[in-house]
Amino acid sequence: MRFFEDMQIGQWREVGSFTFTADGIKKFAGQFDPQRFHLDEAEGKKSLFGGLAASGWHVASVCMKLMVADAQRQAKEATARGEKIAIWGPSPGFRELRWIKPVLAGDTITFASEVEQLRPSSTRPEWGILHARNTGTNQRGELVFSFLASAFVPLRSSN
Amino acid sequence: MMTLTFEDFPPGHFGTFGPRRVTREEMLAFAAEFDPQPMHLDEEAASRSMLNGLSGSGWHLCSIMMRMMVDGFIGRSASLGSPGVDEVRWLAPLRPGDDLTLDIDVVEARVSRSRPETGIVTFKALVRNAAGQGLCELVSPIIVARRAGIAAEQAG
Numbered sequence: 001m002r003f004f005e006d007m008q009i010g011q012w013r014e015v016g017s018f019t020f021t022a023d024g025i026k027k028f029a030g031q032f033d034p035q036r037f038h039l040d041e042a043e044g045k046k047s048l049f050g051g052l053a054a055s056g057w058h059v060a061s062v063c064m065k066l067m068v069a070d071a072q073r074q075a076k077e078a079t080a081r082g083e084k085i086a087i088w089g090p091s092p093g094f095r096e097l098r099w100i101k102p103v104l105a106g107d108t109i110t111f112a113s114e115v116e117q118l119r120p121s122s123t124r125p126e127w128g129i130l131h132a133r134n135t136g137t138n139q140r141g142e143l144v145f146s147f148l149a150s151a152f153v154p155l156r157s158s159n
Numbered sequence: 160m161m162t163l164t165f166e167d168f169p170p171g172h173f174g175t176f177g178p179r180r181v182t183r184e185e186m187l188a189f190a191a192e193f194d195p196q197p198m199h200l201d202e203e204a205a206s207r208s209m210l211n212g213l214s215g216s217g218w219h220l221c222s223i224m225m226r227m228m229v230d231g232f233i234g235r236s237a238s239l240g241s242p243g244v245d246e247v248r249w250l251a252p253l254r255p256g257d258d259l260t261l262d263i264d265v266v267e268a269r270v271s272r273s274r275p276e277t278g279i280v281t282f283k284a285l286v287r288n289a290a291g292q293g294l295c296e297l298v299s300p301i302i303v304a305r306r307a308g309i310a311a312e313q314a315g
Contacts, residue, residue, distance in 0.1 A: 032222040034229055035238065048239050048302075056241060057222045061193040064218050068195055089209045090198065090249070091217060097244040147244075152209065 002074070003086040003156035004118070004128030011115040016066035020054045022105040028058040041105075049102040056099040059145050063111050063134055089127060089152030097147035101138070109136040109144060116148065126158035163236035164306040165268065165278030173263040173282070176231035178289070181215065181223065183255035189219040215253030220295050224286050227261045237304035239277060244299040251294050258289040266298065270305070277302050 022041070029038030033055035037047035044052035075085045103109060117131035130153045136145035190199035194216035197204030205213040267281040281300045287293050 032226045034226075035233065035240075037240065053240075055222075055225070056243075057218070057225050061189075061218045061222065064216070065193045065195075072195075087197075090214075090252075093217075093246065093248040094244075095246045097247070099241065099243050 002153075004120075004130070004153045005156045006086075007115055007118055007130060007153065009115050009118060012112060013070070013114075014110060014112045015063075015070040017108055017110040018062045018066060019108045020058070020062075020103055020105060022052055025052055025054045025058065025105055028061070029055050032057055044104075049104070051102065051104040053102040053104055054107075056097075056145075059099065059103050059109070059136060060097070060147070062109070063136060063145065066111050067113065067134070084156075086154050086156070089154065091149065091151045092129075094150060095148045099145060101142055101144040103136075103138070103144055107144075108139045110138075111136050111145075113149075120155075121152065124152070126155055127152045128155055129153070162309065163232060163303075164309055165237075165270070165280065165303045166306050167236075168265045168268050168278075168280040168303065170265045170268055173265050174231065175260060175262050176227050177260040178258040179223065179227055179261075181253060181255070181257050181259060183213075186213075186215040186219065186253070186255055189222070190216050194218055210252045212252070213255060215255075217247075217249045217253075217295070220249070220253045220286065221247060221297065223259065224261060224284055224295065224297060227259070227286075228263070228282075228284065231261065231263070233301070237309055239302040239304060241299055241301045244297060245281075246296075246298045248296045249294070250296060251288075251292050253294055254288070257294075259286050259294070260289075261286050271302070274302075275305075276307065277304050279303075 036043035037049050038055050041052045078085055113132045113134045116133050119129050121127040121129050130151050132149050134149050138144050198208040199216050202213050262285045264283045266283050271277045279300050280303050284297045286295050
């Protein structure tokens, strides 16, 4: 993964795609969000979603899954080039998460991330704070999901 | 039991739910599937991380909060879904064996302009561990049918 100094505002990266199956939607919902429109096709059809819809937390968790996989791929490539790898810190939270359109069974969502803001941490001088707009777009090109993520990113100069 | 409608969510403290124990096994299973970072999976790497020990994924904690809300009140409400989350703050790490308690406040409740048979209830949810330490705070609106809307649907 990249160091804080390697990042620039406006940097955009596609992180991967994921197809939500009916079984996957019901499994996540059964565990974390057992509302009728996430568990049953007929109930989903009757709801505002118009079909069996993935829990919003399922969509968010899949976004995280693809971002971690992408970061691990990048780290592997950097190691192969003999570069030093940045180990990112935890996230203090996020803002402005929007479930813009439902994610229905069979939909394939492509996730991307764009750097929006970079600032040094005032309390931890060896770290910077990244704000990135993470988005999900379905197979019809419609934006379905978006949030403003934040994370601690290490400074190259402190490593 | 009566279904909870928009009218049942006036601003103020709504309720406290839990406790809900989070096991090491479920923490590791969630992290393996959705957030396989060393700080969530590997004891040794976690001890060297900013969080000083094995911690649950923040997305796992949010998902558990969702489940506690569904079990606590959304499951018996006329909820129609949520458009999003205004803000989540991960305040302290989730640890294996934590017993979670969830406090729910209604921050705002207003009738929807575009769909007047529904209302928008904005909740603040704060989850704490057994020591009372806040782990995560979440502010999110939920769309809930109004009582009149339910009556019309049943009559129709």
